[in-house]
Amino acid sequence: METQVFFILVATGLFLMGAEIFVPGGILGLLGGIALIGAVITGFVAFGPQGGTIAAILILVFLALSIVAWMLIVPRSRLGKALTLSDSTRDYKGTSPKLKDYVGKEGVALTPLTPSGLIKINGERIDVVAEGKWIDKGSRVRVVNATGNHVTARKIDTPDKEQTETEDQENKDYF
DSSP states (O other), rough: HHHHHHHHHHHHHHHHHHHTTSSSSSSHHHHHHHHHHHHHHHHHHHHHHHHHHHHHHHHHHHHHHHHHHHHHTTTGGGHHHSSSSSSOTOOOOSSSSSGGGGGGEEEEEEEOOOOEEEEEOOOOTEEEEEEEOOBOOTTTTEEEEEETTTEEEEESSSSHHHHHHHHHHHHHHOO
C-alpha cells in the first residue's frame, strides 16, 4: 500500500511542478513540492532508511530532469508555441510616428471628448484627449500635441467655413 501511495505522490508532485510553468502564481508548485516531500517520507516508510535515501535522490533527479524537459521540449510543441511569444520585438515601435503629422491640423469631434474621445481629420479617426475642458461632439478641434500614442486636441472657437462644410459632408457619409 505504501509503495502505491509513494508512486502516486511522485507522479502528482512532478505533474504539479510542471504545470506551475503554465499556471503561474506558486500554488501548483507549492502543492507539487508538498507532494514530493510526502513521497520522500512515504519512501522511507515503504522502503526503509536505505531505500528512502535512494528514493529521495531519485526524486530530486527526476524533478531536475522534468524541469529541463519542460523547458526544452514544451516551448517547441504546438501548445508551447501558443503560450509563448515567438516574434522578435527588436523592431517593435510602441509609438506611431504618423501621429506627429496631425499636430496643427484641424478636425471634428466624432464623440464628446470627456476627456478622451474620437476626432476625424481628413477622413481618419484618431483617439485623442481634450486639453483642458471637455469638448462637445461636433465641435471643431485642433491637434496641439502628440507624444508617443497620446494625442492632445484643443477646441477651436472660430472654424474655417469652407473646411467646416467639407468635414460636415464627410461626417454625414460616415454616420
